[in-house]
C-alpha cells in the first residue's frame with residue numbers, strides 16, 4: 001500500500017515543477033499530510049487563509065493528480081492546525097474550475113517599483129497572512145478576496161506587497177492592465193478631470209483595468225466628492241470581477257469620515273493586518289537588503305542594527321544605509337562598533353524613540369498628578385482617561401513609533417485605542433482652550 005510519505009513526496013515533486021518557488025513555499029511547504037485512508041486524503045494547513053486557498057485552488061489539482069495517478073476517485077480534505085481532524089467528515093464543497101478573465105486590451109504602463117516584488121519580500125510572523133493573501137490575489141485576481149485590504153503601521157511593507165501583486169500579475173499575464181495609485185493621486189486625477197472636463201477619460205482609465213491598487217486610503221477621509229467617485233469606480237470593477245487591493249494605516253471603519261457604504265464594501269473581501277516584524281525577520285530583511293546593495297556586513301552587526309529599530313522597516317533600511325555611508329566616509333569596514341557610532345552620530349540625538357514614549361508618559365503623569373502606571377493601566381475614571389489619551393496623542397505626534405508600538409507601551413493596548421485617543425484629543429483641541437494651553441506647555445517641556 002502507498003504510504004503517506006511517498007504520496008506526499010510525489011505531490012510535492014509535482015508542484016515543485018509546476019509552481020514558482022515562492023508559490024510552492026507558501027502553499028505546499030507549509031502544509032502537512034495527515035492521513036490517507038480509503039480514498040480520503042487529509043492535509044493540515046497553517047491558517048484559515050491557507051485553507052481557503054487550498055480549497056479554491058490546490059485541492060482541485062491534487063484531486064485530479066491523485067485520481068488520475070491512482071486510477072480511483074480520491075477526495076482531498078484540508079484542516080487548519082486549530083481544527084479537529086475531519087475524518088469523521090462533513091465534506092466541504094469547493095469550487096473546482098478556476099478561470100482567469102484577464103485578456104483584453106494592451107497593458108498600460110504603470111509605475112511599479114521594480115524592487116518591490118514577492119521575491120524581495122521577507123516573510124515573517126507579522127506579515128505572513130498579508131503575504132499569502134497577496135499571493136492568492138495575484139494568482140487568482142477577482143476571485144477570492146475582493147477587495148483585499150491591507151492595514152498596519154507605517155513602513156511595514158503594505159506598498160511593497162501591493163506592487164508585488166502587480167508585478168506577479170503581469171508576469172502571469174503580460175496583457176493584464178494594472179494600475180497603482182495613492183489615494184491622493186486618485187483624488188487629484190479626479191479633480192483635474194472635472195476641471196479639464198475629461199471625466200469620461202478619467203472613468204475609462206480607472207474602470208478598464210484588471211487590477212486597481214489604491215494605497216493609503218485613509219487620506220480619503222474628508223474628500224466627499226472623491227469618495228463618491230471611488231464608490232462608482234469600486235462598483236464597476238467589482239461587478240466586472242476585477243481585483244481591487246487597498247491599503248490604509250487602519251481598518252476601514254476606523255477611517256474618520258469614510259462613507260458607510262464604502263466601509264461596508266471594503267469589508268466584503270478580506271482585511272489583513274501587518275504587524276511589526278520580530279527580530280529574526282528584521283535581521284533577514286537587513287541581510288537581504290545588504291546583499292542586494294552589495295554591502296558587506298558581519299552577522300553580529302546586522303543583529304545589532306536590527307536590535308536598534310523595531311517598528312518600521314523603512315527606518316531599518318535607512319539605518320543600514322546610514323551605517324554604509326558612515327563607513328565610506330570614514331573609510332573603515334563595517335563593524336558593530338562602527339554601526340553604533342554611525343547610528344548615534346548620524347542620527348543626531350541619541351536614539352530616543354523608545355525613550356520618548358516613556359518621557360512623554362512621565363511628563364504627562366507629572367503634569368496631571370497621576371502615576372505612569374495609571375496611564376498604562378485600565379482604569380476608566382475621567383481624571384486618568386484624559387491624561388492617558390493626551391499621552392497617546394503626544395506619542396503619536398512626537399515620535400515615529402507605530403500605532404501598535406504605542407499601544408504596547410501603554411500596557412498592551414490595541415492600536416485602535418491609540419487611534420481613538422488621538423482622534424478624541426485632536427477633536428477636543430478644536431474648541432478646548434485649556435487643553436490647548438496644557439498641550440503647548442507639555443510640548444515645550446518635552447522639547448526643552
Ligand SMILES: Nc1ncnc2c1ncn2[C@@H]1O[C@H](COP(=O)(O)OP(=O)(O)OP(=O)(O)O)[C@@H](O)[C@H]1O
Pocket residue numbers: 116120121122123124127153154155156157158159160161216249285313314317
Ligand atoms: N517583509 C519585507 N521584506 C523586505 N522589505 C520590506 C518588507 N517590508 C517592508 N519592506 C521594505 O520597507 C520599506 C517600507 O515599506 P512600504 O513602503 O511597503 O511600507 P508601507 O507599509 O506601505 O508604509 P506607509 O504606511 O508609509 O505607506 C520598503 O523599502 C520595503 O521594500
